[in-house]
Amino acid sequence: MYKNRNYSKIIVIRSTENAIAYMYKKINLDHCYFVVDVDIKGFFDNVNHSKLMKQLWTIGIRDKKVLCIIGKMLKSEIEKEGIPDKGIPQGGIISPLLANVVLNELDWWLSNQWETFETNHQYSQNYTKYKELKRTSKLKEIYFVRYADDFKIFCKYFITANKIFQATKQWLLERLKLEISPDKSIITDVRKSGSEFLGIIIKAKQKNHKWIVTSKMTDKAKENAINIIREQIYYMQKNKPNPMTVYILNRLIVGLQNYYKIATEVNNDFSEIDYKLSNCLKHRLRSLKTKTGCISNEYNKRYAHYGGKKIFILKHIMYPINAISTTPPKFM
Helix, strand or coil, rough: CCCCCCCCCCCCCCCCCHHHHHHHHHHCCCCEEEEEEECCCCHHCCCHHHHHHHHHCCCCCCHHHHHHHHHHHCCCCCCEECCCCCCCCCCCHHHCCCCCCCHHHHHHHHHHHCCCCCCCCCCCCCHHHHHHHHHHHCCEEEEEEECEEEEEEEEEEEEEHHHHHHHHHHHHHHHCCCCCCCCCCEEEEECCEEEEEEEEEEEEEEEECCEEEEEEEEEEHHHHHHHHHHHHHHHHHHHHCHHHHHHHHHHHHHHHHHHHCCCCCCHHHHHHHHHHHHHHHHEEEEEEECCEECCCCHHHCCCCCCCCEEEEEEEEEECCCCCCCCCCCCCC
16 A cells, blocks of 8 residues: 655754744644654764765755865865865854755655655545554654754654664664764653753643643753853953943843743743842942933833843843743744
8 A cells, every 4th residue: 555655745844943843742732752862973073975975966966066066065174183084064154954965864764654654545634644554554653853963753652662763773874874872862751751852851741631741941051041141241341341242142131032932931941040140240240230221122022021120231221031931832
């Protein structure tokens, strides 16, 4: 029963918010509580050049001038290390694109294990197709999400998770010449422990006889957020302060809030961040504080709900770190 491709479409993840939303969906709605975390060891340092060039040709990039330029970029000499024979330069202008080219083959292999598996019957709905596959085949229900080189595989049963974990490990080694990190690659039951993804740790908790997602920032993400804000405060203290430095501080705060607002327990995280920075704000910016100042329209719009004390620096209001509202992530 397996020939023509039906609904052969991989869901495209366009942002970290899309990726997190997909993970929420798989846990909340599809009850996939076993998550396979696969960490590729030194991904950017170990990409096989020959395999990458073949992949570029296969997907339709056949302009020899373009391929030559890409080849020269891959062979760019690294100071004190020489000319690399593998890997793609981290921070390079096309490195993210090349990373997606390398792992595009993995996407289709994983998808074809279940979601886009070929059948010779045209089903009107995916639900009907999957129901029939469960009844007539030995295929196991799996789903996956990938953002850059971070990806997770979702399963309903541990035995399925273990099988796809071993198969993925072998496939990466044989097809892409990539190894996984044994210490970081694990199978997680999100009902018992959290699974980290893109700076957020996700877990399922029981509520009203249902398992629902709860999420918060990882410890590393909180520490990074603290360091980002603290560095700007230090800069403002040591250098000649001006309204632009206050603007930059506000933009850093808003940027962090916008990224992590999709975590369900992020209010607690930003309250902790605010508390840990309280002494730094109090002592480092003491001489720059003013009793009053101008309040922007953006502040009024974004923090209308905030009832805490307003802080003015150089007569410009500082955005409150702990005033964050949780927003469910949107998928596409």
